[in-house]
Amino acid sequence: MLDVAIIGGGPAGLTAGLYATRGGLKNVTMFEKGMPGGQIMNSSEIENYPGVSQVMSGMDLMASWPEQCQRFGLKHEMVNVEKVSRNKNGTFTIHKDDGSTEDALSVIVGTGSTPKRAGFKGEAEFFGKGVSTCATCDGFFYKNKEVTVIGGGDTALEEAVYLAGICSKVYLVHRREEFRAAPSTVERAKNTENIEFVLNSKPDEVFGDMMGVQGIKVATPEGIRQLDTTGVFIFVGNDVNNGVLKDENGNFICDVTEWGEVVVDLKMKTSVDGLFATGDMRLDAPKQVVVAAGDGATAAIGAISYVMEHK
Numbered sequence: 512m513l514d515v516a517i518i519g520g521g522p523a524g525l526t527a528g529l530y531a532t533r534g535g536l537k538n539v540t541m542f543e544k545g546m547p548g549g550q551i552m553n554s555s556e557i558e559n560y561p562g563v564s565q566v567m568s569g570m571d572l573m574a575s576w577p578e579q580c581q582r583f584g585l586k587h588e589m590v591n592v593e594k595v596s597r598n599k600n601g602t603f604t605i606h607k608d609d610g611s612t613e614d615a616l617s618v619i620v621g622t623g624s625t626p627k628r629a630g631f632k633g634e635a636e637f638f639g640k641g642v643s644t645c646a647t648c649d650g651f652f653y654k655n656k657e658v659t660v661i662g663g664g665d666t667a668l669e670e671a672v673y674l675a676g677i678c679s680k681v682y683l684v685h686r687r688e689e690f691r692a693a694p695s696t697v698e699r700a701k702n703t704e705n706i707e708f709v710l711n712s713k714p715d716e717v718f719g720d721m722m723g724v725q726g727i728k729v730a731t732p733e734g735i736r737q738l739d740t741t742g743v744f745i746f747v748g749n750d751v752n753n754g755v756l757k758d759e760n761g762n763f764i765c766d767v768t769e770w771g772e773v774v775v776d777l778k779m780k781t782s783v784d785g786l787f788a789t790g791d792m793r794l795d796a797p798k799q800v801v802v803a804a805g806d807g808a809t810a811a812i813g814a815i816s817y818v819m820e821h822k
């Protein structure tokens with residue numbers, strides 16, 4: 512029986528592993544389906560992790576995290592977890608996709624979230640080279656430059672307003688006239704002088720060269736319009752990676768919001784005793800490495816108390 516099973520080896524899972532093992536638990540395993548490090552490994556530049564003053568790639572930032580955890584005894588198993596189930600006696604079972612299972616007293620889940628892609632030409636090719644899904648991460652690279660934002664929901668409009676504070680101009684490209692975003696958010700965006708709305712319009716193709724994006728062609732009612740922005744931000748929704756928390760009938764084993772984010776309290780406790788959720792997958796996540804790491808530490812501290820009480 513594991514003391515704690517950690518699902519996901521991104522910043523949240525790794526930090527949970529570090530705190531759980533360094534905090535004295537002997538039997539902690541992190542189940543990660545790929546290389547530990549999480550989605551930040553796909554980023555070519557990160558410059559907002561506190562204490563790391565030089566700009567570095569996500570891969571470089573995360574390189575030493577697994578080793579630091581292993582030093583305190585964290586075990587790592589490279590496997591895809593299918594689901595977590597709760598047993599009648601309050602323990603949990605981890606079901607792996609190789610058919611094997613493992614029991615644990617407590618579980619910390621940090622499987623992240625995945626921004627949706629809009630699906631236009633050049634989007635995948637230039638992802639990370641001018642095409643981004645994170646304004647907090649990449650907005651600063653376009654200080655005093657023009658950028659394009661795609662989407663008409665709360666995220667797109669909120670991020671457009673955020674970017675308008677950094678960039679010289681923001682083109683907000685949305686495929687309809689009406690917005691999904693809250694009226695007050697739409698109003699705020701409309702009152703922001705340097706946001707131009709390009710409505711009833713869809714991205715057609717993002718283009719560029721070896722250096723990255725040079726512009727985007729947009730299909731408008733008047734024909735193709737070219738926006739010469741080197742930054743293109745896509746906010747067309749987010750998939751929360753919450754599949755491991757569904758039972759065989761597709762029902763969640765703990766409370767989630769209508770958007771699938773896991774409901775947690777300030778200690779990262781879910782509605783199920785002994786089950787914690789962290790990082791991008793939890794309610795109101797700011798989707799930043801530093802926050803995911805903080806969540807992991809918070810959850811591990813809670814899990815240690817839980818294990819001590821129930822062992």
Ligand code: FAD
Binds near residue numbers: 519547548755
């Ligand atoms: P993730 O990093 O998503 O990690 C989840 C892990 O769980 C993954 O490794 C995944 O393989 C694993 N996993 C998922 N499902 C399973 C399963 N069923 N079984 C086993 N393992 C599973 N943040 C910043 O602070 N600054 C930045 O500059 C920045 N730039 C970014 C640039 C890009 C291109 C991207 C994509 C993100 C960026 N972010 C940035 C956001 C940051 O990466 C995330 O907020 C952070 O990684 C979230 O950490 P997490 O541990 O919650 O989830």
Ligand code: NAP
Binds near residue numbers: 746
């Ligand atoms: P969302 O509400 O699903 O909006 C996605 C937007 O992207 C929609 O405007 C949609 O257009 C557009 N879109 C989808 N696919 C597209 C494509 N392939 N090409 C071009 N455009 C595309 O997503 P979200 O904005 O990330 O919000 C998710 C949820 O979180 C929402 O319920 C939202 O209210 C909530 N949220 C709340 C807050 C807040 O309360 N402050 C902040 C952020 C998010 P259509 O409208 O035409 O479908």
